[in-house]
Amino acid sequence: MEGIIVKGIAGFYYVKTENGILECKARGIFRKNNVTPMVGDRVTVIPAAEGNILDKIHERSSELVRPFVANVSQAYVVFAMRNPDINFDMLNKFLVSLEKNHIRPVLVFNKSDLAEDEEMTKLRDDFVGTGYEILFIEAKSGAGLDELFNQLKGNITVLCGPSGAGKSTLLNKLSGSDKMETGDISVRLNRGKHTTRHSELIEVNDALLVDTPGFSSMDFTMDAHELKDYFPEFYEFEGECRFNGCNHNHEPGCRVKEEVGKNISKARYDYYVRYYNELIEENKRKW
């Protein structure tokens, strides 16, 4: 029987199948081959009275490490307009690592009740040319969520973003339940803990959604020369640089640099240069 792992606890996997959720144990061979079943995995289960067996893991279309989820096809990248303020470094790093993992990002700016119209216009300018969908919502009141609800269908969607952005509030609104615990920032800081702690796929609108604890970074190691492939606003101009394999840095005749401030945002380009240099430094240390 086919299904999707929606939860894993203490060696047991919970697989959503047409016959409901089945509790399974993984075959010993997985451990032997160093394969760890992941939430989001499409699997084959052999039902048995003495205990269901997770028999086969189908090929993954993506593998996220933090959160540890397979086959994610899109990410709702949730940041609050205020409380906490937008951390653009974190936001752009998220975007790069999602691109690297072939996961479609949707930029979701929450708590728009706390922001002025000019701030929203500026955010749109900051991401000019990227093609990313940008949505302004109020998770708490539920305003502006239709688009997000409709786009769930057919996807495994991950909610990511910093602690306090409103991911769990959004998930609860989308699923029409109170599945996830949400928190007051001050209360949470006092406790020194994040409100959301585990990964579990939740069924909403014929699709699966996973909340994550607020986290500040994703897998970000790569060859510095690869970085430019993860800035979609560069694609259009890339073939027009003077040098083949131009890194859009100090090379003369760089078309990408020419577009900065026009069809490419200066803010995003500056992050590109910063990450490029960081990666060069990091790779130097490694060797």
Ligand SMILES: Nc1nc2c(ncn2[C@@H]2O[C@H](COP(=O)(O)OP(=O)(O)OP(=O)(O)O)[C@@H](O)[C@H]2O)c(=O)[nH]1
């Ligand atoms: N003003 C305002 N506050 C909101 C909105 N949405 C959520 N909040 C509040 O923001 C706080 C944090 O919300 P959570 O949903 O717990 O945030 P989270 O992203 O899940 O946080 P972690 O689980 O720690 O990663 C809560 O007090 C929410 O009530 C909104 O649209 N407007």
Ligand SMILES: [Mg+2]
């Ligand atoms: Mg949460």
Ligand SMILES: [Zn+2]
């Ligand atoms: Zn160039």
